Amino acid sequence: MTNSTYRYPPDEFDVAVPGGAPVGVHRAPRSGWSSAWPFLLVALVCAGVAWGGITLLSGGGNEGNSAAEPTASVSPGPSASASGAADGEGGGQNEGEGGEGGNEPSGEPSDAAGGGDALPGDPALADLTVTIGVYNDGAGSGMAGTTATNLQAAGFSGEIHPLDAGAANGPAAGSVTANTVLYGGDRADTASAVADALGISGANVQESADVAAHPTEGVWVILVTPPGA
Known part of the structure; x- marks a missing residue:
């Protein structure tokens, strides 16, 4: 290799040795x-x-x-x-308040179930031995007797007189327009028990001077229609 074609500068590796071989071989320089x-x-x-x-x-x-x-x-x-x-x-309080109003028992609903206003007396305190006059004022034939039997079955043990309205010392015919119980004196409890047994409204249980003046009867039942009809 001549110097004109050798691109590396001469160094110790170019020193000739016996046999003509180079001591070393140059490598290309490393890039960056x-x-x-x-x-x-x-x-x-x-x-x-x-x-x-x-x-x-x-x-x-x-x-x-x-x-x-x-x-x-x-x-x-x-x-x-x-x-x-x-x-x-x-909500529970509100419902509870509403529930109290709805669940509290009152006398009015039971009275309505009985047919009207409150009874004037306490049926539990009735005198079941009192004499009762049952007057038929258009309720139908034999209704006074049937009602008297029903009162006896309900526990009334005193005399019961089945009569027609207009009888002596009794109520005049047409004196009432609905089934009515009249009582005299202090017999409000007994009259209330009679009305309760026959399903007559408490509004139609009234004190009467005529009954108080009757010689024997303490309660009158005046029937315009069959009881319970």
């Missing part, structure tokens, strides 16, 4: 990239490790937030429950 790429590789690896660490830490933070979120979502629950309980309590 070949020197820099190991550092770039290290930088990329470090960047990847750093990114992975940040991602892991970020994921851990999200998991922490996720773990905390159920607590946050559950915490309104008790408030809602408390609110619901308050609403339920208020």
